[in-house]
Amino acid sequence: MTFLIIAIDHGWQLVPHGPETPGSTADKTRLETSLTQTIDNRGVNLICEESDPCRLSIAQKIAYEHNPRIPWKNINMSAEEWLEAGIWEALLHRPSHDIEEPPGSGYYRTVDHRIPEDNAREQFFGKEAIQAANATGARSILILYGDMHADFLKQILEASQHQVETNHDLIPRKYWQ
Numbered sequence: 001m002t003f004l005i006i007a008i009d010h011g012w013q014l015v016p017h018g019p020e021t022p023g024s025t026a027d028k029t030r031l032e033t034s035l036t037q038t039i040d041n042r043g044v045n046l047i048c049e050e051s052d053p054c055r056l057s058i059a060q061k062i063a064y065e066h067n068p069r070i071p072w073k074n075i076n077m078s079a080e081e082w083l084e085a086g087i088w089e090a091l092l093h094r095p096s097h098d099i100e101e102p103p104g105s106g107y108y109r110t111v112d113h114r115i116p117e118d119n120a121r122e123q124f125f126g127k128e129a130i131q132a133a134n135a136t137g138a139r140s141i142l143i144l145y146g147d148m149h150a151d152f153l154k155q156i157l158e159a160s161q162h163q164v165e166t167n168h169d170l171i172p173r174k175y176w177q
Contacts, residue, residue, distance in 0.1 A: 001133050002140050003157050004042060006034070007147040007168040009175075013049070015056045027170075032058050034170060038142060039066065046138030047072045048129040050145050059144050071136045075128040075143075077121055085124070087117035112176045114148060122149050126156040148176040 012027035020028070035058065038044065051057040051074050063072035082088035095113040100106070125145065133141050145153055150166045157164045 001130070001138070002042075002163045003129065003143055003154075003165070004038065004044075004141070005143045005145055005150045005153055005164065005166045006038070007150040007166060007171050008144050009171065010050075010052075010146055013051060013057050013059070013144060015058055015061055017055070028058060031170060032062065035059055035062055035142070035144075039070065042140050042142070044140050044142045045070060046133055046136050046141045048075045048125075048132055048141060048143045049073070050076045050125065050149075052076075053078075057144075059142075071132070071138070073128070073132040075125045075132070077124050081124065085117075085120045087120050090115055090117040091121075109175060112148060114176065118149065118152070122152045122156055125149070125153055126160070129157070130160060130162075147171045147174065 008031065009027070012024055012031055016025070016028065039047075039062065047059050047063045047070055049057055049059050049072065051060070053074055053076060060072045060074075063070040077085070079088065082091055094115055096110050097113075098108045098110055101109040125143075129141060129143055132138070143153070147168065150168065154164045154166050
């Protein structure tokens with residue numbers, strides 16, 4: 001199996017359902033273009049994504065509309081799974097700080113801090129992606145995953161003897177530490 005992990009910002013992975021800013025429209029268009037090109041160039045036959053299960057994602061829509069249809073799997077952990085893994089409280093109270101972006105603009109952005117409990121989520125995501133690939137017979141798997149976790153998931157998948165690449169091209173600036 002070959003995995004490509006595309007690092008994303010969760011703020012622009014969902015299909016628009018109301019007014020959008022010009023910036024978010026541009027980000028979503030960039031994501032859609034990148035996904036379409038990646039699917040065509042790599043012959044992607046499974047898409048796994050960390051996404052809000054209550055909303056339609058851009059990747060999910062592309063997978064559904066592709067001919068032939070590409071299987072899509074949400075690899076997000078539910079709140080119940082957070083509780084069962086003993087990480088709910090830590091994730092709920094993840095440390096963070098705010099930065100003004102751009103400086104002097106009066107607009108603030110949260111910078112999340114990594115915590116040890118992130119590893120449990122990344123292990124879960126890796127297991128879910130491998131299971132989905134095995135279940136569908138996929139050989140070329142595209143994973144859309146938050147930028148904070150992409151390189152850590154790569155290490156987990158490589159430890160399971162899979163070929164893995166990460167792509168951070170869509171992330172202009174790191175908003176985690």
